[in-house]
Amino acid sequence: MLDQTRQAATDWAAALTPADIQTPAFVYNADAVNARITALKAALGTDVIISFKASNQLDLLLRLEPDNYDGIEIASRGELHMIAGKTGPNVFINTPALNDPLVRAGISAGATFIVDTPEHLDMIARLKGKREINPVTLRLSNKIIAKICPDAPTLRDDQFGMDLDQARAAIEKARGLGLKINGLHLYAGPHTFRKAARFVVAAMTHAVREIEDALGHDLEVLNLGGGLEENWPELGHDFDSYRALLTELPGRCRLIHEFGRAIFADCGVFAVRVQQVKTVMGQPYAICDGGMAQAFLLAQTENMMRRYRVPRVLNRDVAPLPDGASTIICGSTCSRDDVIGKVAGAVEAGDVLIFDNCGAYTRTYSMNNFLQLGGADTYVV
Ligand SMILES: Cc1ncc(COP(=O)(O)O)c(C=O)c1O
Missing domain, CATH: 2.40.37.10 (Lyase, Ornithine Decarboxylase; Chain A, domain 1)
Structure with a gap:
């Protein structure tokens, strides 16, 4: 099946003719994107959401089969405006630079917030008024991977997410503010699937136990981020073993990957x-x-x-x-x-x-x- 997907992803470009294109131009193929998402869902056995920043254009998005992908992750108010017709909890807002206008727009779109710091919860609570807020997801820092799995390969350091102590502080804060937490998010970084995917799952498994203890209830959503390489069909990843590994995570949880390059490249x-x-x-x-x-x-x-x-x-x-x-x-x-x-x-x-x-x-x-x-x-x- 992956071979056919590869075929679908490249044939269309060979069929272009010079007269078709007013240059300079980007040309995208919606069927190829659909085929990519289908193949990713089969390979990983999880929900796949689109990381919109990789290819944020409405004309392409609207030509995708809406039931083929399980949500969309946006990182700015501009991106939320671009997908204005799409609302509801499967629109995920994920940025460390959350601000009041984006929170307002996100609440009115009925979106789900993936919060980067405990303070993001204050903003949401301050701006929610009488409206219902979807349970939020806590974004964990990729630094927890090395802490939990000392044999994990070195990952490039980044500024995103919380360590486990901050996540516990976020839980306390959410309790005081009346906000619900039902998910965790952990993204190792671009191009990390080959070297780090199994450590992401191990760190997530550990984090779920710690966070559920602090919450006093079960989590429902685990988002394992992106990071699958653009040429993944050629890399010979052992997806059977990866799917088996994912069964270590609680079966009651919705598992999500949010891909950019693995879908669109x-x-x-x-x-x-x-x-x-x-x-x-x-x-x-x-x-x-x-x-x-x-x-x-x-x-x-x-x-x-x-x-x-x-x-x-x-x-x-x-x-x-x-x-x-x-x-x-x-x-x-x-x-x-x-x-x-x-x-x-x-x-x-x-x-x-x-x-x-x-x-x-x-x-x-x-x-x-x-x-x-x-x-x-x-x-x-
Ligand atoms: C939060 C988040 N999720 C997913 C992605 C997509 O990553 P990739 O293109 O490696 O799949 C990114 C990319 O920057 C991201 O910041």
Whole structure:
């Protein structure tokens, strides 16, 4: 089944034609996203919610089969506005930067809060008025994983969530404020599934016991975060063993994973058109109508060692260059870091270059309007 999913996720991009696309553009395929979610649910055996920040656009969301995913996690008021038609407890609000306007909007959307600090509970209680608040989930820090499992691999430290003492303080606070707690959330961080998934489950199992003791009642929802790699179908994860591991968590609990890149990465491509090709001291450069201004992650400005992406030239085989030279693919800004790829051969003005695997974060984690160049168009096919 995973092979078929892989097929579904890539075939559609091969079928694009240059005339289809006004560049620069992101092109997403809703069927591929649906297939990805179905495959993830089968592999993990849990609910899967969409981490909207990876690909936060309504036109794609609205074309997904609504019963295929189990909720959506948003991290700002802007994202909550984008999904305005979607309300109810399966809209999860999860950000350390919770503020009054987001709390107000979240309450009126009937959303569920995943609180990052005990103080978030004060905000919710202060703003709730006479309205019912869904039971909240406590976000635990990924630091508890090393504390509970000393043999866990080192995880990149982050600022999110609470340690167990803070979580107990949150329980006390919730009691005083009349708010209910029914869930825990623990996310190890991006790209951590291979090395840390079993330690996340072990730490969660331990945390459930501690938190239920403090609460004096059972938990109902356990959210194990995201962190599955974008190319997970190729990585040969042993999902049977992972599902067996999950049975260590209380069977009465709803188990959730909230994925970004594992859902969207290869369901979207970035397309640019070559405007001009020039050769300086023998080195060919293709200057394109888009680049880091629309797809910042392709520029790899932060990396000491450049690992150039290799785009496909749409509907054309490229001719080799003398001495096996490559064409360096550049974006449209005046930054020398606006180098987004390399093609082993000659490209021509008018060629459309397709960068695969740009469906997650590439658009959303991009700068806003450097040189007033404008954003990319988006297409959902
Ligand atoms: C709270 C939370 N959940 C889930 C995700 C999605 O992570 P991934 O794309 O690794 O699945 C993120 C990403 O930043 C996140 O912050």
